[in-house]
Amino acid sequence: MSELSPKFKYEIAQEPGGENIKSCFACGICTASCPIREIDSQYNPRKIIRMVLLGMKERVLKSPFIWLCSNCYACTERCPQGVRFTEVMNAIKNLAVKEGHIHPAFRQQINILEHVGRLYEIDDFDNNKRAAFGLPKVEKTQGHTKKIIDMTGLAQIIESNEVRGQ
Amino acid sequence: MAARAVAKIFDIEFIDLDDFECCGFPIKSVHYGTFLVMGARNVLAAEERGLDICTLCSACTSSLTEVNKHLIENFDEKTRIVATLRKQGIDYRMSRNINIKHFTKILYEDIGTGEIEKLIKKRLSNLNVAPHYGCHYLKPTDIYNNPEDPENPQSLDELISITGANSIYYNEKMRCCGAGVLAINEDLAYSIARVKLKELSENSTDVMVLMCPFCSVMFDDNQKKIEQKFQETYNLPVLYYPQLLGLALGIDEKSLGLRMNRVSTRALLEKIKK
Secondary structure, three states: OOOOOOOHHHHHHHOOOOOOHHHOOOOOHHHHHOOOOOOOOOOOHHHHHHHHHOOOHHHHHHOHHHHHOOOOOHHHHHOOOOOOHHHHHHHHHHHHHHOOOOOHHHHHHHHHHHHHOOOOOOOHHHHHHHHHOOOOOOOOOOOHHHHHHHHOOHHHHHHHOOOOOO | OHHHHHHHHOOOOOOOOOOOOOOOHHHOOOOHHHHHHHHHHHHHHHHHOOOOEEEOOHHHHHHHHHHHHHHHHOHHHHHHHHHHHHHOOOOOOOOOOOOEEEHHHHHHHHHOHHHHHHOOOOOOOOOEEEEOOOOOOOOOHHHOOOOOOOOOOOHHHHHHHOOOOEEOOOOOOOOOOOHHHOOOOHHHHHHHHHHHHHHHHHOOOOEEEEOOHHHHHHHHHOHHHHHHHHOOOOOOOEEEHHHHHHHHOOOOOOOOOHHHOOOOOHHHHHHHHO
């Protein structure tokens, strides 16, 4: 078993969205409400919170299951303690990225965003189709999204992330 | 396309901004700071021109609403973001605070069901419609100005009812579409979408109506794939709400883009004509 990091919960609480993790009293309504948990038992919100509070930093940040949250907010709306678990998951993933464990799907998405400013490139073919339907042209990116990704330090973080699974 | 056709009838003018880019939603789970600045830049692009933002996608709605709320409540941070962007040559001026609203919410709150009903030309009274609210249209409730009860929302049901159609209740009504994990784990995403498709193919539903293009990717674009994966047949047409309303307002099928829907809408249109 990997070593425990007692400060892990404080690190999560310092990330935007992770502030309320220590309020959890383990009632489990998050897990009961989770549409992912219903299908894939690997993903268990209550268990993830316990793992964070117990300081299982390496196991949590390196695990594939932290990327399975669908962002549906069912847990957040029902939590009696205001933990906002959807945002806690975002805090966990933000920290995982800083520690070098980005999921390859996101690496790919960021790459597309840097180049076209959106997740889907609207090329001439699409614009001709749009024109035929009477829809206005979608202009090419002015490079703003790329500048922002460079400016906030995300580009550098991605660069220093090892490619997982390779 | 359907939203533009419907907007015209209610004298809502859309002004397309060339400098609008990704809302930032995909980045929130990776790097919150980048998510915030990406959203802020889009908000500022509209703010500088004195415009509110009308969104057609529920994920864009929640992302931009969250960012906008954060900027309004943290004025110093907003000023700082504007200054940092300017140093990068991205120059936007702050102006009055703006509103972000989904097109369906504009219809519901600003036009109102009473006014819409007056313009209905063809009542779709023989249709059983399954409303799919999706997640971000309603949640997280604490970012929205007039949140609905996320466990028992009414707005889409009411908007469906004014077309004359029957808005049905079903067990899986509030279930997520699964799109949030599509890029991470396709099988898992399809398994979630399947739950809803299966129930609706087994009751008397004629069509599912939704208001988020990403939910539509799951239920319409990928329906065939899900059928193949689970060896089941759903054959469930999926309409974007403005498409359903457009039909009731008497807008022609072509202007509503009904031929672009992946699951054929032909049988549905035949039923309406009866």
